[in-house]
Amino acid sequence: MPAAPRGATWRRQIRSAGGQVIRRLGMLPAGTPDGHGEDAALLGTSWPYEVLVYFADTAEALYQIEQWYDTFRALHAEHPLVVVTRDSRTAAAIRRDSGLDVRTVAHYTTLDDVLRRSPTKLALYVNHNPENFTCLRFGNLVHASLMHGDSDKLVTVSNQTKAYDFSFVAGRAAVERMARFSTLYDAEARCVPVGRPQLDEQLRLREQTPRGPLPTVLYAPTWEGGQPSAEYGSLVSHGLAVVRALVTSGRYRVVYRPHPLTGVRDAAYGEADAAVRHYLAEAPVPAEGPGHATDTAGDVGPAFAGADLLVCDVSGVAMDWLATGEPIVVTRPTGQVTIARSPLLELAPALTVDDLDDVLALVDRELGDDPTRAERLRLREHYLGDTSPGAATRRFVEACERLMAVRDREVARVNAELGR
CATH class of the missing domain: 3.40.50.2000 (Glycogen Phosphorylase B;)
Structure with a gap:
């Protein structure tokens, strides 16, 4: 491949430098992650977390994950959990308000490097941000959509749900809604009713x-x-x-x-x-x-x-x-x-x-x-489902444990097929 013209290289360097200045000065448009990641410190390391919550949004969407803090803390008490963000400002807010472990990862290659060495089995998502695909690429994890509410809006049966291995839903009504309105989707097999742990x-x-x-x-x-x-x-x-x-x-x-x-x-x-x-x-x-x-x-x-x-x-x-x-x-x-x-x-x-x-x-x-x-x-x-105190949180933790067991069986099956 011929080398890029000197002018084109110079323009790329200017754009890169300009982007760095804009990020440092906090002048990014709303909804744009600042990209101030911990990548340099994370490369070449591992972490102890079994569960990864992937949240690619900026502070405007914090309400979507805030309602899950109590539930994530309950899960973390049984299985180490980390929230992965792409924005350092969002990470600071989650860390401050939830007490959970949070890491900011700006580059896919960093996440790939860390996960290869780590015991992470389950990835959870609270929305359908297109950036979720950065994490959905990893086939050695089980991916589950949680979303940030259950409703009779038609957006709750979005075709995007098919991107995840499983979808945690509140109750039978959600399973029936998905079966009725989402084409080519096996709602009975892929929806996991857990109630609404936030209501506990x-x-x-x-x-x-x-x-x-x-x-x-x-x-x-x-x-x-x-x-x-x-x-x-x-x-x-x-x-x-x-x-x-x-x-x-x-x-x-x-x-x-x-x-x-x-x-x-x-x-x-x-x-x-x-x-x-x-x-x-x-x-x-x-x-x-x-x-x-x-x-x-x-x-x-x-x-x-x-x-x-x-x-x-x-x-x-x-x-x-x-x-x-x-x-x-x-x-x-x-x-x-x-x-x-x-x-x-x-x-x-x-x-x-x-x-x-x-x-x-x-x-x-x-x-x-x-x-x-x-x-x-x-x-x-x-x-x-059961709305007695604590019932939904217990169902959520147990559902996560079942999915991690599913992941272990599938990884073992694939390794056997590959002769590893």
């Missing part, structure tokens, strides 16, 4: 939280989605009207919990978010108990613990709320969004834009009569 701590917290003098309604809309076909969010179409009706009635305390990504794709959602926050900040404090509030904490547990009814969109929040056993109202989007038929969406009262004038009467009825309670409690097991 949330349910304990709920049991310890006293009820307020006024019922609390939690409004927790989803974001606008990555594309119009996934725009399940109600904030623009429903948000202020719902909040205003409940507040002005004087019968309810309202807590608003926006999705962390609200407004990143559509500025109208950011404006609607600001309007709801401003309204609640200026609203009169109820005669009894705490005032209305906007909750932006990383952990949804306290918001769930203090709420008596949830108003939400078609999202993972609806699934998690089922564990509380309390009433739920699910909005319907106004755009051209496909809504899958599901037992929960067929049961829960639907709040369309045309129903907004009746939202107060709907909430009154659900909290007063709760007409769907018995069926909703039956659905809880269908969607989440």
